[in-house]
Amino acid sequence: MNKFYTFIFLLFAIPAISWGQNDTLYLNNGDMIVGDLKAMDRGVLTIEPTYSDSDFKITWEDIVEMKAVQRYLITLTDGQRINGAFRSAGEGKIFLDNEDGEDLTVDQNEIVNIKSIDNSFLSRLSADIDFGISLTKANNQRQLNGNLRMGYLEDRWSADLYYNTLITKQDDVSDIQRNDGGIGFRYFLPRDWNLGADLAFLSNTEQSLDLRTTGKIGLGKFIERTNSLYWNVTGGVAFTGETYAPVFDPEDGTTITAPSRTSLEGFVGTELNLYDIGDLNLLTTVVLYPTIISDDSVEPGRIRSDFRFDAKYDDFIIDDLYIRAGFTLNYDNRPVEAGKEVDYIFTTGFGWSW
Template identity: 25%
Template sequence: MAIRTPAAPTGARVLACIGVVLGLGLIGATPSVAGPKVDTVVLDNGNRLTCEIKQLERGRLTMSTDALDTVRVYSGRIREIVSPRQFEVERADGTLHFGALATTQPRGVRVEISPGSGIDLQLDDIVRITPIEASVWQRMDGHVDLGFSFAKADLETRYTVNADTEYKSKRYAAEVVLASQITSREDAERLARNQLTLSGSRRVGPRWSGGTILQLQQNEELSIDLRTVAGAGVTRYLAQSNRTNLTLFAGLAYTREQFTGEEIKGRAEVLVGSNWDWFTVTNDHVDLSTQVLSFFGVTGGSRTRLELQSAARFEFLKDFYFSVNGYGSFDSHPPEGRANSDVGMSLALGWSF
């Protein structure tokens, strides 16, 4: 039987991490000063909207109008987009174009690079449109969801917090992800699982980027007081459209971890991971996401670890959703007497920005 020794207090660290992520999200969601309404969007029913285009991403166009404030329209309902302003336009193959927007045919977009010179694209081939003058905060997206459950039979209470803040520019991207689950029962010790991931990348080609990752983990179910992972590698964008994104990541990482009652140990690992997102482009907005990270030991003996994080989000009001979140951890060679896997699922209510 494994002997558990008291771990260092973690509540303050967890609250600090939650505060950082939520703070970034609130800053990112701060309304910006409205710009001039010089853009025109024509819908498939013939309605013409004079607006300020904020962004097109994940199959939805966000724009600001005088009459309706901020409006989101699904790209499949758009017939024309016209604007004299300068935009950054990204195609499904990762190619970037810069210029004003005009139209030559229904669901066609002409990116006017210079007077008399432009490139004709189809809306279905465009995955992102961002104003070139967009501020840092306007380029941020994210979500926060909270979950709570209670079982009377064993007086079990479970709290969950999931948060994600992402920033994208022409060349750089950064993301902060927090996942926290705390379970308490009357007849057992409290169990906490906390994971904070920070990542950054730089675009090096239409479908390639180089990046780094830093991950902090605590998992009392697996007797992990603190695991720190720092790595770097390359990312390949395998698929990108208005319905799905699929990326593959490979690189090297160094892991430093302390199990309860054990010495701190470090080792080098090969890191292979993948991210998959699928989303609908209808009024019933559904978003599915899964991240898998695999670690293969290079030093310190043969060892394989697997980390899985997934979520299904169902929007029921503008910017508000229900979510089903799942996670899993596997370790092929944990310290003697320690569990080698941990899985869980939670329901939550969330807000996206």
């Protein structure tokens, strides 16, 4: 008989214990959700309920009480990065169980990012990929564009990789191509400062660029970071090397190739991301590169600039599917003879986030 009662106890106790290990949310409409809290970013929390394989997305400000028992990397508005669990500690207050130091209690709106972290590589990886295509009967024009971005997050540093391509073909006209990509590294310092190192590549037909390689190292600071926006500024030095594509001169039938360039540049930039607009995400980046030291092939007073604007609409039709429209502009006030001062592109595409 004792074995029978033990069996009955375990039958009910084991599910109760499992239930107790789940994360719990209470919403301002009275609903309660129990499940696996995955992340909170840009003011939206993602949780997989115990009764569904599909993720739920909930606005951070709609949560009035919560308890999360897993291990998370939690980022605050002042730049602090904390590892541990968290739970509500009164109205609008969150207690952070800091496994690396002193526990603390903060306002709910001071938490700007939460990511479920374990020791696996995939739990720290994120990716966006999208494609777009257009066809025009006139001149049989075809255009293809693709964009890839990947990121990896550790407790004190992050790395990212990106690649963008545009190819345009049409009858009786030379192909137009543009490719840019790069890798970047960020080490997070106290009070929202960060050290950065980047290596970027660019080639485009309009400016006769066969390849521009830019290595940058600098210091950045988040001026503002909330659940509706972030604004970051950076500055430092960059080393740039450029080679140019040969250009055919129809007047004398010869092919001319501009001499390669090398230069040491300063750079100053800013990035603004607005995301408290429903499912719409707006990103603007501007970077200026004044030349400091250059070889004889670069005229004095050279200034380059890169501008980027992206509008991304998340969860289009289904979760993780998005629509993106982007505008990119590159300016050089001292281009080579065969190149243009300005190159810009506008692209659209459908993509998937992971």
